[in-house]
Amino acid sequence: MKRATLQDVAERAGVSAGTVANVVRGYRHVSPKMRAHVQAVIDELGYRPNRSGRTLATGRSSMIGLAFPDLRWPYFAELAHVFARTAEERGYRLLLMETGGTADGERSVLQDREAGTVDGLVMHPQTLTAVELNELRGGVPVVFLGEGSQPVGADQTAIDNVQAARDAVAHLITVGRRRIGFLGHESGALSNTSALRLDGYRQALAAAGLPYNADLLVPRDQGDAHGAELAVNDALDRGLVVDALLCRDDPAAIGALRALQRRGVDVPGQVAVVGWDATIIGESTLPSLTSVAPDTRALAERSLDLLLERLEGYAGPGRHVTVGHRIVYRESAPGSDSVVEADRAEQLSEG
DSSP: OOOHHHHHHHHHHSOOHHHHHHHHOOTTTTTTHHHHHHHHHHHHTTTTOOHHHHHHHHOSSSEEEEEEEESSSSSHHHHHHHHEEEEHHTTTTEEEOTTTSHHHHHHHHHGGGGGTTSSSSEEOOOOOOHHHHHHHHHSSSSEEEESSSSOTTTTEEEEEEHHHHHHHHHHHHHTOOOOOEEEEEEEESHHHHHHHHHHHHHHHHHHOOOOOOOGGEEEEESSSSSHHHHHHHHHHHOOOOOSSSSSHHHHHHHHHHHHHHHOOOTTTTTTEEEEEOOOOOTTSSSSSEEEEEEOOOHHHHHHHHHHHHTTTTOOOOOOEEEEEEEEEETTTTOOOTTTTTOOOEEEEEOO
16 A cells, blocks of 8 residues: 655645645644644555655755753653653654753754754753854854853743742742742852842742841752752751751752651641752652743744754744743642742744
8 A cells, every 4th residue: 555645635635735845844823723724644555754864955954953961850850751752743853952951062052963863953051251252153053942041133932930930939938938948059269050040039038028048058069969968967067057958959959858757857848849940850859849840842842843944944033932931840849830839831033
């Protein structure tokens, strides 16, 4: 039996081959009615994209690179999974790469993508400056993920870290907490992520008329849960008194839970704990972990939208997409969606 082709689908559906290709790739500008019509014909004919044929015809690999600093980090591992599923829906596969969060690693990823292995790249930079990133961007489309340095004119997707921190602290204030600490940032120079989250923390305190107290900041020397546990223990030994902790990430929050529990401190009775990233491990901690949840599906969808639009010929200014976030309320800092307006919508700007 002859295998159905993209042209077969186009003729049966009464549309152009380009429209069929856009439906197969999940291109977001196809109307729901047209998408449903074309998909019904695809299902009827049993059409499956021929990746090897498309590669020969277009010179493209149907592969997208995804570069993260450290794939052992729970947030990046879970986000990579979402990206893989979303790319597959658009007819692409992912090539996962790890930069180690180093300048050499980031340079290597940006230089290697020119070898033709991938059609485009989504990258979470941590170390290279905006100037260096711009010099290395080359001809293959790149979308930068996260809040690090970004070249002018580049496409970027991120969450609003400042507003998310404000929302998390506002929740803690609303449920009666007044001595709120900030845990888990770097003990040396702050990363962009830490700086933004700390800024949001300070803004929320100011908005509620609460003083900012540097004694309530608890940095860690190691960026994992164990490092956070050591940091909390040291802070408690020095006399730290808090009734809540906003943590830079879920590993920091898990370390805080361990330290507090070993000291016999009740969570959330005496100290409420809020993490960041709402990774799956937070469902299984004891108590389960309240956490800031970036809209990871939107991060993947919008990053790939921007990238595929570049591949289709868009040559306009850089787009900066800020996706939504919400607070996932669990046992470590109970609440409800009515406590704080924490479900933020997507925003788009150009420049």
